[in-house]
Amino acid sequence: MRRTSARFTLAGATAASAAALALIGASTASGSTAAEDSTAIAAAGPVGFGAATTGGAGGSTVTVTTASAFISAVQSSTTQTVRVNGTIALTSMTKVASNKTIVGVGTAGKITGSGLNVASVSNVIIQNLTFTGSNDDAINVQYSTNVWIDHNDISDAYDGAVDIKRASTNITVSWNRTHDQDKNMLLGHSDDNSSEDTGKLKVTYDHNWFDGTTQRNPRVRFGNPVHVLNNYFSDIGSYGVASTENAGVLVEGNYFENTDDTYHLGEGDSDEGSLAAKNNCFVNSTAGQTGGSVASIPYSYTAESACSVKATVTAGAGVGKI
Secondary structure: OOOOOOOOOOHHHHHHHHHHHHHHHHHHHHOOOHHHHHHHHHHHOOOHHHOOOOOOOOOEEEEEOOHHHHHHHHOOOOOEEEEEOOEEEOOOOEEOOOOEEEEEOOOOOEEEOOOEEEEOOEEEEEEOOEEEOOOOOOEEEEOOEEEEEEOOEEEOOOOOOEEEEOOOEEEEEEOOEEEOOOEOEEEOOOOOOHHHHOOOOOEEEEOOEEEOOOEOOOEEEOOOOEEEEOOEEEOOOOOOEEEEOOOEEEEEOOEEEOOOOOEEEOEOOEOEOEEEEEOOEEEOOOOOOOEOOOOOOOOOOOOOOHHHHHHHHHHHOOOOOO
Protein backbone atom coordinates (compact mmCIF):
# COMPACT_ATOMS: atom_id res chain seq x y z
CA MET A 1 0.00 0.00 0.00
CA ARG A 2 1.38 3.38 -1.00
CA ARG A 3 1.71 6.52 1.04
CA THR A 4 -0.99 9.03 1.80
CA SER A 5 -0.76 12.12 -0.40
CA ALA A 6 2.23 14.31 0.15
CA ARG A 7 4.28 16.34 -1.86
CA PHE A 8 -8.70 7.81 -27.29
CA THR A 9 -6.73 9.42 -30.08
CA LEU A 10 -10.15 8.15 -30.35
CA ALA A 11 -9.34 9.35 -33.79
CA GLY A 12 -12.52 10.78 -35.31
CA ALA A 13 -13.79 11.94 -31.95
CA THR A 14 -10.69 14.04 -31.29
CA ALA A 15 -11.17 15.92 -34.53
CA ALA A 16 -14.90 16.25 -33.99
CA SER A 17 -14.56 17.74 -30.52
CA ALA A 18 -11.97 20.23 -31.71
CA ALA A 19 -14.11 21.09 -34.71
CA ALA A 20 -17.11 21.75 -32.51
CA LEU A 21 -15.16 24.20 -30.38
CA ALA A 22 -13.85 25.92 -33.48
CA LEU A 23 -17.41 26.30 -34.68
CA ILE A 24 -18.46 27.88 -31.38
CA GLY A 25 -16.02 30.71 -31.83
CA ALA A 26 -16.35 30.98 -35.60
CA SER A 27 -20.14 30.91 -35.74
CA THR A 28 -20.47 33.37 -32.86
CA ALA A 29 -18.10 35.77 -34.59
CA SER A 30 -19.99 35.46 -37.88
CA GLY A 31 -23.34 36.11 -36.24
CA SER A 32 -24.96 32.70 -36.42
CA THR A 33 -27.74 31.79 -34.03
CA ALA A 34 -27.30 30.16 -30.64
CA ALA A 35 -29.24 27.17 -31.95
CA GLU A 36 -26.66 26.69 -34.69
CA ASP A 37 -23.88 26.88 -32.10
CA SER A 38 -25.51 24.20 -29.93
CA THR A 39 -26.00 21.95 -32.94
CA ALA A 40 -22.26 22.13 -33.66
CA ILE A 41 -21.45 21.15 -30.10
CA ALA A 42 -23.90 18.25 -30.01
CA ALA A 43 -22.55 16.93 -33.32
CA ALA A 44 -19.12 16.31 -31.79
CA GLY A 45 -20.28 13.74 -29.23
CA PRO A 46 -18.30 12.21 -26.38
CA VAL A 47 -16.22 9.05 -26.57
CA GLY A 48 -15.86 6.15 -24.15
CA PHE A 49 -18.29 5.39 -21.36
CA GLY A 50 -20.20 8.68 -21.76
CA ALA A 51 -20.86 8.16 -25.47
CA ALA A 52 -24.65 8.13 -25.13
CA THR A 53 -24.73 11.62 -23.61
CA THR A 54 -26.56 14.21 -25.73
CA GLY A 55 -27.25 16.93 -23.15
CA GLY A 56 -29.58 19.64 -24.39
CA ALA A 57 -29.56 18.59 -28.04
CA GLY A 58 -32.96 18.98 -29.65
CA GLY A 59 -34.16 21.45 -27.02
CA SER A 60 -34.21 25.22 -26.71
CA THR A 61 -31.15 27.44 -26.34
CA VAL A 62 -30.65 30.33 -23.94
CA THR A 63 -27.68 32.65 -23.38
CA VAL A 64 -27.06 33.82 -19.81
CA THR A 65 -24.85 36.58 -18.40
CA THR A 66 -25.92 36.73 -14.73
CA ALA A 67 -25.94 34.25 -11.86
CA SER A 68 -29.71 34.44 -11.42
CA ALA A 69 -30.36 33.72 -15.09
CA PHE A 70 -27.79 30.92 -15.03
CA ILE A 71 -29.34 29.19 -12.02
CA SER A 72 -32.82 29.47 -13.48
CA ALA A 73 -31.70 28.01 -16.80
CA VAL A 74 -29.64 25.06 -15.51
CA GLN A 75 -32.41 24.09 -13.08
CA SER A 76 -35.17 24.25 -15.68
CA SER A 77 -37.01 20.98 -16.29
CA THR A 78 -36.82 21.43 -20.06
CA THR A 79 -34.21 20.01 -22.44
CA GLN A 80 -31.97 22.98 -22.98
CA THR A 81 -28.57 24.31 -24.05
CA VAL A 82 -27.35 27.04 -21.69
CA ARG A 83 -24.67 29.30 -23.22
CA VAL A 84 -22.59 31.13 -20.62
CA ASN A 85 -21.32 34.52 -21.83
CA GLY A 86 -19.43 36.16 -18.97
CA THR A 87 -18.50 35.43 -15.36
CA ILE A 88 -21.09 33.71 -13.18
CA ALA A 89 -20.36 34.19 -9.46
CA LEU A 90 -21.97 31.43 -7.38
CA THR A 91 -22.17 31.36 -3.59
CA SER A 92 -22.98 27.67 -3.17
CA MET A 93 -23.02 24.45 -5.17
CA THR A 94 -25.67 24.84 -7.88
CA LYS A 95 -27.86 21.89 -8.85
CA VAL A 96 -28.05 21.00 -12.55
CA ALA A 97 -31.17 19.36 -13.98
CA SER A 98 -31.26 16.51 -16.52
CA ASN A 99 -30.96 17.00 -20.28
CA LYS A 100 -28.70 20.04 -20.17
CA THR A 101 -25.72 21.27 -22.12
CA ILE A 102 -23.90 24.04 -20.25
CA VAL A 103 -21.30 25.58 -22.55
CA GLY A 104 -19.12 28.67 -22.50
CA VAL A 105 -19.20 31.12 -25.39
CA GLY A 106 -15.69 31.41 -26.84
CA THR A 107 -13.41 31.91 -23.85
CA ALA A 108 -15.87 34.13 -21.96
CA GLY A 109 -17.76 31.53 -19.90
CA LYS A 110 -16.52 31.46 -16.30
CA ILE A 111 -17.85 29.98 -13.04
CA THR A 112 -16.36 31.39 -9.83
CA GLY A 113 -17.02 31.16 -6.09
CA SER A 114 -18.63 27.71 -6.08
CA GLY A 115 -19.38 24.85 -8.45
CA LEU A 116 -21.94 22.63 -10.16
CA ASN A 117 -23.75 19.72 -8.51
CA VAL A 118 -24.84 17.03 -10.97
CA ALA A 119 -26.92 14.95 -8.58
CA SER A 120 -29.61 12.32 -9.27
CA VAL A 121 -29.92 13.33 -12.92
CA SER A 122 -28.98 12.02 -16.36
CA ASN A 123 -27.76 13.35 -19.69
CA VAL A 124 -25.65 16.41 -18.80
CA ILE A 125 -22.82 18.05 -20.76
CA ILE A 126 -20.49 20.63 -19.14
CA GLN A 127 -18.20 22.10 -21.75
CA ASN A 128 -15.80 24.97 -22.51
CA LEU A 129 -16.03 26.69 -19.12
CA THR A 130 -13.40 28.10 -16.77
CA PHE A 131 -13.97 27.10 -13.14
CA THR A 132 -11.93 28.83 -10.46
CA GLY A 133 -12.04 29.39 -6.72
CA SER A 134 -14.91 27.09 -5.79
CA ASN A 135 -15.68 26.93 -2.06
CA ASP A 136 -16.40 23.19 -2.55
CA ASP A 137 -15.89 21.04 -5.67
CA ALA A 138 -15.74 22.62 -9.10
CA ILE A 139 -17.93 19.78 -10.43
CA ASN A 140 -19.57 17.11 -8.26
CA VAL A 141 -21.35 14.13 -9.85
CA GLN A 142 -23.40 11.70 -7.76
CA TYR A 143 -26.26 9.26 -8.44
CA SER A 144 -26.08 10.35 -12.10
CA THR A 145 -25.62 8.70 -15.48
CA ASN A 146 -24.59 9.79 -18.98
CA VAL A 147 -22.42 12.80 -18.18
CA TRP A 148 -19.77 14.41 -20.39
CA ILE A 149 -17.29 16.90 -18.86
CA ASP A 150 -15.23 18.30 -21.71
CA HIS A 151 -12.78 21.08 -22.62
CA ASN A 152 -12.94 22.94 -19.31
CA ASP A 153 -10.22 24.78 -17.37
CA ILE A 154 -10.42 24.01 -13.64
CA SER A 155 -8.30 25.41 -10.80
CA ASP A 156 -8.22 26.36 -7.13
CA ALA A 157 -11.27 24.44 -5.92
CA TYR A 158 -11.36 24.02 -2.15
CA ASP A 159 -12.13 20.31 -2.51
CA GLY A 160 -12.10 18.36 -5.78
CA ALA A 161 -11.85 19.54 -9.36
CA VAL A 162 -14.13 16.77 -10.68
CA ASP A 163 -15.47 14.29 -8.11
CA ILE A 164 -17.63 11.37 -9.29
CA LYS A 165 -19.29 9.15 -6.71
CA ARG A 166 -22.36 7.36 -5.29
CA ALA A 167 -23.33 4.94 -8.06
CA SER A 168 -22.72 7.38 -10.92
CA THR A 169 -21.74 5.70 -14.18
CA ASN A 170 -21.32 6.04 -17.96
CA ILE A 171 -19.25 9.21 -17.81
CA THR A 172 -16.53 10.72 -19.99
CA VAL A 173 -14.08 13.34 -18.71
CA SER A 174 -12.16 14.63 -21.72
CA TRP A 175 -9.85 17.41 -22.89
CA ASN A 176 -9.89 19.33 -19.59
CA ARG A 177 -6.92 21.21 -18.16
CA THR A 178 -6.67 21.13 -14.37
CA HIS A 179 -4.01 23.16 -12.54
CA ASP A 180 -3.31 24.83 -9.19
CA GLN A 181 -5.28 21.99 -7.67
CA ASP A 182 -4.47 19.58 -4.83
CA LYS A 183 -7.33 17.03 -4.81
CA ASN A 184 -7.99 16.66 -8.50
CA MET A 185 -10.33 13.87 -9.59
CA LEU A 186 -11.87 11.44 -7.10
CA LEU A 187 -13.86 8.43 -8.32
CA GLY A 188 -15.78 6.74 -5.49
CA HIS A 189 -16.11 8.71 -2.27
CA SER A 190 -15.57 6.15 0.52
CA ASP A 191 -14.28 2.65 1.24
CA ASP A 192 -17.59 1.51 2.76
CA ASN A 193 -19.82 2.32 -0.22
CA SER A 194 -19.37 -0.93 -2.16
CA SER A 195 -23.08 -1.80 -2.04
CA GLU A 196 -23.92 1.25 -4.17
CA ASP A 197 -20.78 1.51 -6.26
CA THR A 198 -19.93 -2.05 -7.31
CA GLY A 199 -20.79 -2.43 -10.98
CA LYS A 200 -21.00 1.35 -11.42
CA LEU A 201 -18.41 4.17 -11.62
CA LYS A 202 -17.57 3.36 -15.26
CA VAL A 203 -15.58 6.41 -16.40
CA THR A 204 -13.29 7.28 -19.32
CA TYR A 205 -10.59 9.91 -18.68
CA ASP A 206 -9.40 10.92 -22.14
CA HIS A 207 -6.87 13.56 -23.29
CA ASN A 208 -6.90 15.61 -20.08
CA TRP A 209 -3.95 17.73 -18.97
CA PHE A 210 -3.14 17.20 -15.29
CA ASP A 211 -0.89 20.23 -14.99
CA GLY A 212 0.98 20.25 -11.68
CA THR A 213 -1.96 18.77 -9.78
CA THR A 214 -0.94 17.05 -6.56
CA GLN A 215 -3.01 13.87 -6.25
CA ARG A 216 -6.12 11.96 -7.43
CA ASN A 217 -5.47 11.91 -11.16
CA PRO A 218 -7.74 9.97 -10.62
CA ARG A 219 -8.02 8.09 -7.27
CA VAL A 220 -10.41 5.21 -7.93
CA ARG A 221 -12.63 2.97 -5.80
CA PHE A 222 -14.84 0.10 -7.05
CA GLY A 223 -15.16 1.10 -10.73
CA ASN A 224 -14.03 -1.69 -13.07
CA PRO A 225 -13.06 -0.98 -15.74
CA VAL A 226 -12.00 2.64 -15.53
CA HIS A 227 -10.04 3.84 -18.57
CA VAL A 228 -7.26 6.42 -18.14
CA LEU A 229 -6.38 7.02 -21.79
CA ASN A 230 -4.01 9.42 -23.57
CA ASN A 231 -3.72 11.99 -20.78
CA TYR A 232 -0.73 14.26 -20.14
CA PHE A 233 0.62 14.23 -16.57
CA SER A 234 3.09 17.05 -15.96
CA ASP A 235 4.93 17.89 -12.70
CA ILE A 236 2.60 15.86 -10.49
CA GLY A 237 3.27 16.64 -6.84
CA SER A 238 2.37 13.39 -5.05
CA TYR A 239 0.95 10.68 -7.33
CA GLY A 240 -0.82 10.17 -10.62
CA VAL A 241 -3.33 7.29 -10.58
CA ALA A 242 -4.32 5.19 -7.55
CA SER A 243 -6.48 2.05 -7.77
CA THR A 244 -8.13 0.98 -4.51
CA GLU A 245 -11.02 -1.03 -3.07
CA ASN A 246 -11.63 -3.60 -5.84
CA ALA A 247 -11.33 -1.03 -8.63
CA GLY A 248 -9.89 -2.05 -11.99
CA VAL A 249 -8.03 0.69 -13.87
CA LEU A 250 -6.40 0.53 -17.31
CA VAL A 251 -3.70 3.22 -17.62
CA GLU A 252 -3.07 3.36 -21.36
CA GLY A 253 -1.15 5.56 -23.75
CA ASN A 254 -0.46 8.38 -21.29
CA TYR A 255 2.49 10.78 -21.25
CA PHE A 256 4.07 11.10 -17.79
CA GLU A 257 6.59 13.91 -17.27
CA ASN A 258 8.32 14.82 -13.99
CA THR A 259 6.07 12.44 -12.08
CA ASP A 260 7.85 10.39 -9.41
CA ASP A 261 4.85 8.19 -8.54
CA THR A 262 2.98 7.58 -11.80
CA TYR A 263 0.46 4.95 -10.63
CA HIS A 264 0.04 2.54 -7.75
CA LEU A 265 -2.24 0.19 -5.83
CA GLY A 266 -3.87 1.29 -2.57
CA GLU A 267 -3.84 4.76 -1.08
CA GLY A 268 -4.01 5.97 2.49
CA ASP A 269 -6.20 3.53 4.45
CA SER A 270 -7.82 2.11 1.30
CA ASP A 271 -7.03 -1.46 0.24
CA GLU A 272 -5.41 -2.21 -3.07
CA GLY A 273 -7.41 -2.42 -6.27
CA SER A 274 -6.22 -3.71 -9.65
CA LEU A 275 -4.29 -1.76 -12.26
CA ALA A 276 -2.94 -2.61 -15.70
CA ALA A 277 -0.61 -0.30 -17.64
CA LYS A 278 -0.11 -0.35 -21.38
CA ASN A 279 1.98 1.64 -23.87
CA ASN A 280 2.69 4.69 -21.70
CA CYS A 281 5.50 7.22 -22.28
CA PHE A 282 7.80 8.26 -19.40
CA VAL A 283 9.94 11.41 -19.29
CA ASN A 284 11.82 11.88 -16.02
CA SER A 285 9.25 9.43 -14.66
CA THR A 286 9.13 5.66 -14.19
CA ALA A 287 6.51 2.97 -14.56
CA GLY A 288 4.50 2.41 -11.40
CA GLN A 289 2.87 -0.52 -9.62
CA THR A 290 0.49 -2.88 -11.41
CA GLY A 291 -1.37 -6.00 -10.37
CA GLY A 292 -4.66 -7.82 -10.22
CA SER A 293 -7.29 -8.20 -12.92
CA VAL A 294 -8.92 -5.36 -14.89
CA ALA A 295 -12.09 -5.97 -16.92
CA SER A 296 -11.94 -5.49 -20.69
CA ILE A 297 -12.80 -2.07 -22.10
CA PRO A 298 -16.26 -2.60 -23.64
CA TYR A 299 -16.11 0.02 -26.41
CA SER A 300 -14.05 0.42 -29.59
CA TYR A 301 -11.27 2.99 -29.66
CA THR A 302 -7.89 3.74 -31.20
CA ALA A 303 -5.27 4.94 -28.73
CA GLU A 304 -2.94 7.74 -29.78
CA SER A 305 0.77 6.91 -29.59
CA ALA A 306 1.73 7.87 -26.03
CA CYS A 307 4.81 9.93 -26.85
CA SER A 308 2.77 12.26 -29.07
CA VAL A 309 0.18 12.90 -26.36
CA LYS A 310 1.97 15.88 -24.77
CA ALA A 311 1.84 17.86 -28.01
CA THR A 312 -1.73 16.88 -28.75
CA VAL A 313 -3.06 17.63 -25.27
CA THR A 314 -1.25 20.92 -24.69
CA ALA A 315 -2.56 22.12 -28.05
CA GLY A 316 -6.11 20.92 -27.53
CA ALA A 317 -7.07 20.72 -23.84
CA GLY A 318 -8.90 23.47 -21.99
CA VAL A 319 -11.17 26.34 -22.96
CA GLY A 320 -11.44 27.58 -26.54
CA LYS A 321 -8.87 25.13 -27.86
CA ILE A 322 -8.87 23.71 -31.38
